[in-house]
Amino acid sequence: MTITFACLIPSGDGAKKGAVFGLFLYMACFGATWLPLPWLYPAELSPIKTRAKANAVSTCSNWLFNFTVVMITPVMVDRIQWGTYLFFAALNASFIPVIYFFYPETANRSLEEIDLIFAKGFVENMSYVKAAKELPKLSDEEVEAMNNEFGIGSGDSCGTGGSTDEVATEKGAAQHQQEA
Numbered sequence: 001m002t003i004t005f006a007c008l009i010p011s012g013d014g015a016k017k018g019a020v021f022g023l024f025l026y027m028a029c030f031g032a033t034w035l036p037l038p039w040l041y042p043a044e045l046s047p048i049k050t051r052a053k054a055n056a057v058s059t060c061s062n063w064l065f066n067f068t069v070v071m072i073t074p075v076m077v078d079r080i081q082w083g084t085y086l087f088f089a090a091l092n093a094s095f096i097p098v099i100y101f102f103y104p105e106t107a108n109r110s111l112e113e114i115d116l117i118f119a120k121g122f123v124e125n126m127s128y129v130k131a132a133k134e135l136p137k138l139s140d141e142e143v144e145a146m147n148n149e150f151g152i153g154s155g156d157s158c159g160t161g162g163s164t165d166e167v168a169t170e171k172g173a174a175q176h177q178q179e180a
Contacts, residue, residue: 009082038062044106047115104132112143119150 007018038058046054076084104117113135121131138146 041103041106044111045104045114045118048111101127101129104128106132108137110143112147113138115152116143116146116150119146119152123150 042054042058121128
């Protein structure tokens, strides 16, 4: 976007070509890095009980903001010309501190570890980003121990204390005995 912004200040064919190059470069970089974030991050952060709702909200907001950008950009380009690119560059830059301070790092962590990051932040009343930095990478046994420590449980949604497969097997066995 900066290349596009810089190329649109002077007029002429060379500046237009530079602006087109900057726009394509921005779209290629953005598409390979930040564009999938609204689709992936909520699914990675949300517990199973709220994952579908979080994905629905993120998808809806993504589409609404895309619609808004598509509707206002032609009007902005017509009225403030190259200032449009300055506006969007400033808007993008304003999100850097938000992402740095409020989005916990989830690379190479299991979904269970991510649940623990939020449990630790909630129980110890600290920032989730700080909780993510303090919580080391955990093995499955360590995750299970910390789940019990924070009172998360085994992760089943049935509330019976067993894994989902065990619950399904027990229900199936009970139903089979009733039929016999």
